[in-house]
Amino acid sequence: MPTLGIDLGGTFARAAVVDEQGRILSVSKTALAERSPTAVVEAIAQAAAAAVEAASVSVEACGVGAAGQIHGDTGVLAVGPNLGWRNVPLGEMLRTRLGYRVRLVNDLSAAAWGELHAGAGRGAQDTLTVFVGSGVGSAIIAGGRLVSGAGGVAGELGHIKVVPNGRRCGCGELGCLEAYVGGHNLIAQTRELLATGHSAVLTELTEGDPARVTPVTLEQAAEEGDPEAREVYERAGLMLALAVANQVTVLNPARLILGGGVLTHCPGLRRRVLEGVQAYSSTTSREGLLITEAELGDNSGLIGAGLLA
């Protein structure tokens, strides 16, 4: 029986009806005008109703992928940074509103599950999926099963500590990988460099306007030889490469699936990850490892959420 997959972002809720093979039968999208839990539940319900109607099928179960730290057993979104939420019982709220069985998972887990069954992970039993976009996240599939952790928050690669008491992360803690490598933080670090006024390259690339800084700006400035940009960029590349390589060593996946806007738009950073996995993962752990790009793009989370339902 087809299921409903929901991808809850920071500005839109998307809903899709997905069949057992992970094919999308219909899709619908609703803007999140307000970010209160009640308003967001209404927006999801609207997208869900439209998707179900368009597919003309009956649905009994719904999977939801949402950015943040989720206690899977209870369906509580403990920390939802995109929406500024803390401890929202989203699973229960949706169950009541929609009348479906609801399973709430981390957006990366949903994406990894979608890639496993309908994308870059097909045929594998053990995958490590790493996404670097505005944040950094990962999801682990071991023996064909999602590793959720005791409290449902496994996979938070962005929040491993790479510098004890280092740069403050969006999560509030110090020295997280994401504080150096996440897209928001690549932008923040580049703006800090731009503000010093020392970098002619950065000033030229952005015409001095901090609003024009993207992660690509940093990569370009580094490649053009700006010494400070290079330092920030190479540090980020090394930290990310080491973190991913070390997870390969510990988890020994068959596939390493890379995705997210920063890795897509910054080929130099992506290359550093590929080279870093070769250089720093243990030889035996990477025997037979296939490194591949996520295939399903924005739909991986929708499809995975539907399949997890």
Next chain:
Amino acid sequence: MPTLGIDLGGTFARAAVVDEQGRILSVSKTALAERSPTAVVEAIAQAAAAAVEAASVSVEACGVGAAGQIHGDTGVLAVGPNLGWRNVPLGEMLRTRLGYRVRLVNDLSAAAWGELHAGAGRGAQDTLTVFVGSGVGSAIIAGGRLVSGAGGVAGELGHIKVVPNGRRCGCGELGCLEAYVGGHNLIAQTRELLATGHSAVLTELTEGDPARVTPVTLEQAAEEGDPEAREVYERAGLMLALAVANQVTVLNPARLILGGGVLTHCPGLRRRVLEGVQAYSSTTSREGLLITEAELGDNSGLIGAGLLA
């Protein structure tokens, strides 16, 4: 039906008959006079026969825990550092010699499985077991299942890279955690300090004899304020604490089970790991985390191997 558990070390093979609850019914031990695969298989067969005879039961399956990197599907010991082995088809050799079904696993996996079912992990579904002895190893249990990895070599926490191109490890690679924190390497680093002749504290503790250095020597010298010993020791403590904390962040276990001679005999290092997990793991990942000592001592691997059979 009871099963046979084998613990293959560097100097002894131990065999035990284990019941379904993980209780040891009989145990036997044979010294490894020679380290050739054929001689070791004979020694194991001798220990196994003695254990089975003493228990007066019939056995059909045998689990073997061995130090090193094991390709689980094929039963091949790819790298066996204690025995100096490479690519030994130990599973098949034992199957032929003993006539039992044989399952070969990493010694840490066996120990973690024993602790899960009969020791410090009882009742948990998600555990991270970290042993620091002469080497550093870990084993991951997620959702009640052992995470083996695609090639059977998951858990190699000792071989994550903590210093790019750093100190050479026993595995041949550079900058591994074990090269700084494993017992053999704590001893090697302390001997290097002793050899400089700068440390009055180390010279006094060992009477100048490198053969008297143990990991405890380093902890004592650091605690007595020797600056160079303190630097090596604090570096090792921080590296280990960060590595363990980061695995807690990524895996979100219910229990962190610590064991191994170095953590048992160096309480200061153990304290640094406990404090480091508090300081450096992400807050949500350690909610509800119980940190505990391994309970079964030397028998965890025997019991776990038997239960995995």
